[in-house]
Amino acid sequence: MTDQLSKVFAALADPTRRDMVARLSVADSTVNELAEPYDVSLQAVSKHLKVLEDSGLVSRTRDAQRRPVHLENNVFDLMTKWIERYRQQAEERYQRLDAVLEAMNADEDANGSDLGAASATGSEDTSTDRRSRKGA
């Protein structure tokens, strides 16, 4: 799972991590401050932060023995872009279908339909590291 988008989604799949992001959106915090509300060890929180940092969602500076955590809001754009792209595509298709159905209804004897011929348009590059199965 090397690509950033995967890392960001995975990072946010954990409720504790999502809560941390929520709190960091209010103010930067130290690890201790962040850990306070959760019933887990400080080390566990440290691990969560590592995940968030590796995904690019947060960054950390240094202030004496403290390591203030800061939310990198720009990474949200990456997700929003991905989500919006496919949501819009799906919505467009829905509307296209609607239009076709309407047309079919309005004019019931015209028979030149070309539905279902859409075929691949976008499709993120999934061609990474596949195991060569399916020929077995």
Added chain:
Amino acid sequence: MTDQLSKVFAALADPTRRDMVARLSVADSTVNELAEPYDVSLQAVSKHLKVLEDSGLVSRTRDAQRRPVHLENNVFDLMTKWIERYRQQAEERYQRLDAVLEAMNADEDANGSDLGAASATGSEDTSTDRRSRKGA
């Protein structure tokens, strides 16, 4: 990991699953059609679809022995809402900070600063199923 948001993020953390969503945004597909481009067994694809379905991202109907998969675009709203909430909060904070810095700069002897006093505002309900550590 019971909540839907966690399931949706987890589902999209996998590139293959993301690619499926991308392709489903173009047209509904059967399992076989979906499986075609990937070098994994049909069963693996079936599992991926189960994950997507459990997250609410896709739904499936029945057409004889086929099980057409359909993208449920409305679930994207859930994510978008979550993302936008915290992105906006972080952006606002950033602008607030900017304003304060500007004010401090324009009028260097006024000293009534109240930065860093923000403290919890939103914070998704994380209070689910915690293990009772940290008192040990």
Added chain:
DNA sequence: CATATTATCAACCAATTGGTTGAATACGGG
């Protein structure tokens, strides 16, 4: 310098994940 505070590293463990293969189910068509 000795000590307390803040945080990370390391080794370990149970549960989950993504994959496999083999068997089973569900239908439609001779």
Added chain:
DNA sequence: CCCGTATTCAACCAATTGGTTGATAATATG
């Protein structure tokens, strides 16, 4: 009724994840 097509179920496996505890590093302070 049997067969092929489409899909899922079941058992298994290795890798990853989220947690733990104990030790270690970095820094401020009495």
